[in-house]
Each structure stands twice: as structure tokens, then as C-alpha cells.
Amino acid sequence: xxxxxxxxxxxxxxxxxxxxxxxxxxxxxxxxxxxxxxxxxxxxxxxxxxxxxxxxxxxxxxxxxxxxxxxxxxxxxxxxxxxxxxxxxxxxxxxxxxxxxxxxxxxxxxxxxxxxxxxxxxxxxxxxxxxxxxxxxxxxxxxxxxxxxxxxxxxxxxxxxxxxxxxxxxxxxxxxxxxxxxxxxxxxxxxxxxxxxxxxxxxxxxxxxxxxxxxxxxxxxxxxxx
Numbered sequence: 477x478x479x480x481x482x483x484x485x486x487x488x489x490x491x492x493x494x495x496x497x498x499x500x501x502x503x504x505x506x507x508x509x510x511x512x513x514x515x516x517x518x519x520x521x522x523x524x525x526x527x528x529x530x531x532x533x534x535x536x537x538x539x540x541x542x543x544x545x546x547x548x549x550x551x552x553x554x555x556x557x558x559x560x561x562x563x564x565x566x567x568x569x570x571x572x573x574x575x576x577x578x579x580x581x582x583x584x585x586x587x588x589x590x591x592x593x594x595x596x597x598x599x600x601x602x603x604x605x606x607x608x609x610x611x612x613x614x615x616x617x618x619x620x621x622x623x624x625x626x627x628x629x630x631x632x633x634x635x636x637x638x639x640x641x642x643x644x645x646x647x648x649x650x651x652x653x654x655x656x657x658x659x660x661x662x663x664x665x666x667x668x669x670x671x672x673x674x675x676x677x678x679x680x681x682x683x684x685x686x687x688x689x690x691x692x693x694x695x696x697x698x699x700x701x702x
């Protein structure tokens with residue numbers, strides 16, 4: 477999936493579109509993006525990676541299940557020369573160890589640990605990851621298919637697929653993209669940007685458009701869909 481072609485921020489937000497949502501992730505804290513395959517979670521991460529790398533930042537992406545498609549990341553706008561991709565082959569301990577090491581390395585603006593449905597992750601490990609980025613400028617994001625109680629994440633965003641978008645002459649037979657709902661389900665830091673009234677209750681309806689990518693690359697996102 478690619479960057480969103482349209483987004484609707486919740487009432488009370490001053491900033492419009494996806495930029496306000498991407499700006500929520502706090503540096504020096506652990507955040508969570510929760511969503512199953514094709515829910516928009518991976519597309520949200522790619523949009524954030526594109527934003528940071530094109531601004532000159534360095535990103536480390538720990539891919540526990542080897543699902544990222546570099547061609548799709550480039551189609552979403554990411555600068556691949558600023559992206560470190562760590563493939564873990566479905567090995568949970570390797571992925572957790574790599575994320576912990578990279579979170580402690582200076583120089584990364586963003587470290588992503590994409591576990592999908594691999595797990596469970598011990599709460600003690602999440603606390604260790606949180607401590608690894610404390611007092612730094614690094615954004616640390618854990619992406620999982622299901623939220624687990626006891627997580628120390630300061631921000632939790634949940635994604636949910638609303639439905640596909642079709643195009644072409646009737647009957648509509650060509651998939652144009654997907655619609656997702658992205659919701660703030662937890663805010664644990666007072667200095668984090670918030671919707672004002674109704675803090676922690678923001679919702680977005682986002683349309684992710686399919687983009688033209690090299691043959692065999694699939695859609696502009698990762699091999700799991702949105």
C-alpha cells in the first residue's frame with residue numbers, strides 16, 4: 477500500500493491529514509501500532525518511514541517475519557539508502573535482540589520492530605526496550621497483530637480495515653486501495669500531542685491507494701497488504 481490519498485482527522489485537531497497522525501509518535505518512548513494483516517498498520521509505518529528518511533533521518537526496520545518489500549517501501553516514498561533492514565526469518569529471540577541493540581545505537585531517528593503475529597512478547601522485554609530509548613531522540617515502535625496487556629507503551633494506535641476501494645467501469649473489477657480506521661487507544665505521556673478535548677479518543681478514516689510498482693513487487697506496502 478502507498479501513502480494515503482485522503483485522510484479525515486477527528487474533530488478538535490488543528491493539523492489536517494496524515495501528517496498530524498505521524499507526528500504523534502514521541503521520541504524516547506516505546507509506541508505500539510496494533511493491527512492484523514491488511515488493516516493499514518504496515519502502510520502507516522511505511523508512511524512514517526518515508527517521512528523520516530526523506531527528511532534526512534536514519535531508520536532501522538527489524539523485520540521478524542521477512543515481510544517487507546523494498547520496492548514497495550520505495551514506492552511509498554522511503555529513501556532506501558537511509559533504511560537499515562534486518563531480516564530475522566521468523567526467529568522471535570533474534571528480532572527482540574536486534575531491536576534492543578539498535579535502540580541503543582545512536583543515530584537512528586526511528587527503530588521499528590515488526591513482529592506481526594509472532595510472539596508472545598514478555599512484558600519484561602518491552603520494559604527493556606522502553607528503557608533502551610529513554611532520554612534519546614529515537615522513536616521506537618513495536619508493531620503487533622494483537623495488543624497485549626501489561627505493555628509499557630506510551631502511545632498505542634490501533635488500525636482496522638474498513639473495506640476495499642474499487643474502480644473501473646461497472647461492474648467494478650479493479651482494486652484501487654483500502655480504507656482503514658486508525659484510533660488512539662492509549663496515551664500515557666502528558667507532553668504528547670493530543671486531540672485536546674477527548675484526549676486519547678482520536679480516530680482517522682484513511683484511504684490507502686495502490687501505486688504502480690515494478691513488476692512482481694505487488695502493491696505499494698509490504699507483502700501482507702496494508
